Amino acid sequence: xxxVTQTPKFQVLKTGQSMTLQCAQDMNHEYMxxxxxxxxxxxxxxxxxxxxGITDQGEVPNGYNVSRxxxxxFPLRLLSAAPSQTSVYFCASSNSPLEQYxxxxxxxxxx
Amino acid sequence: GENVExxxxxxxxxxxxxxxxKCTYSDSASNYFPxxxxxLGKRPQLIIDIRSxxxxxxxxxxxxxxxxxxxxxxxxITETQPEDSAVYFCAxxxxxxxxxxxxxxxxxxxxx
Numbered sequence: 001x002x003x004v005t006q007t008p009k010f011q012v013l014k015t016g017q018s019m020t021l022q023c024a025q026d027m028n029h030e031y032m033x034x035x036x037x038x039x040x041x042x043x044x045x046x047x048x049x050x051x052x053g054i055t056d057q058g059e060v061p062n063g064y065n066v067s068r069x070x071x072x073x074f075p076l077r078l079l080s081a082a083p084s085q086t087s088v089y090f091c092a093s094s095n096s097p098l099e100q101y102x103x104x105x106x107x108x109x110x111x
Numbered sequence: 112g113e114n115v116e117x118x119x120x121x122x123x124x125x126x127x128x129x130x131x132x133k134c135t136y137s138d139s140a141s142n143y144f145p146x147x148x149x150x151l152g153k154r155p156q157l158i159i160d161i162r163s164x165x166x167x168x169x170x171x172x173x174x175x176x177x178x179x180x181x182x183x184x185x186x187x188i189t190e191t192q193p194e195d196s197a198v199y200f201c202a203x204x205x206x207x208x209x210x211x212x213x214x215x216x217x218x219x220x221x222x223x
Contacts, residue, residue: 040120045210090154
């Protein structure tokens with residue numbers, strides 16, 4: 001099993017550009033989520049999904065969109081990148097919100 | 112919504128000493144409290160968790176205690192080793208809500 005994979009590992013965007021962060025898992029987990037990690041602020045929940053076709057907002061959803069068309073994939077879209085979205089993004093999956101398995105992260109810089 | 116506070120933000124201990132990290136939560140309905148460890152440049156990994164019907168749980172050198180009345184829970188690491196150096200995150204979850212809210216993290220340094 002590859003577990004939870006994320007692409008790309010690093011990305012630099014210019015303000016106003018859009019992009020999609022990819023997340024995939026091969027553990028048949030129903031629950032998937034996206035977090036951003038900023039120094040001193042821990043892991044903040046952006047969006048989450050409890051199954052294919054179902055998504056909901058977390059703590060900091062503004063500026064991000066998600067969709068869940070399959071159990072395996074949960075992409076995160078930045079609509080119009082802003083410097084405030086510079087962060088490390090982690091995707092996680094689990095059978096419930098309980099024990100989550102995190103991906104390796106994507107380091108995003110917006111200039 | 113749930114709010115999780117965590118103290119201290121940084122902690123340095125001598126190798127072999129104990130380390131204690133404390134978290135408080137705001138939603139009395141929260142019923143599951145995991146702890147994650149994140150080594151430098153790596154992903155967070157679950158190290159221990161506790162449910163609201165249990166007051167204490169141990170796993171070798173780590174233990175977690177929960178005080179539901181006071182709405183706080185703590186991570187205890189005994190006989191610390193350099194490999195315990197990492198950032199530790201607590202979280203609180205009300206399992207029917209599906210949202211996982213993390214604390215801001217504690218950076219633990221174990222000095223050899």
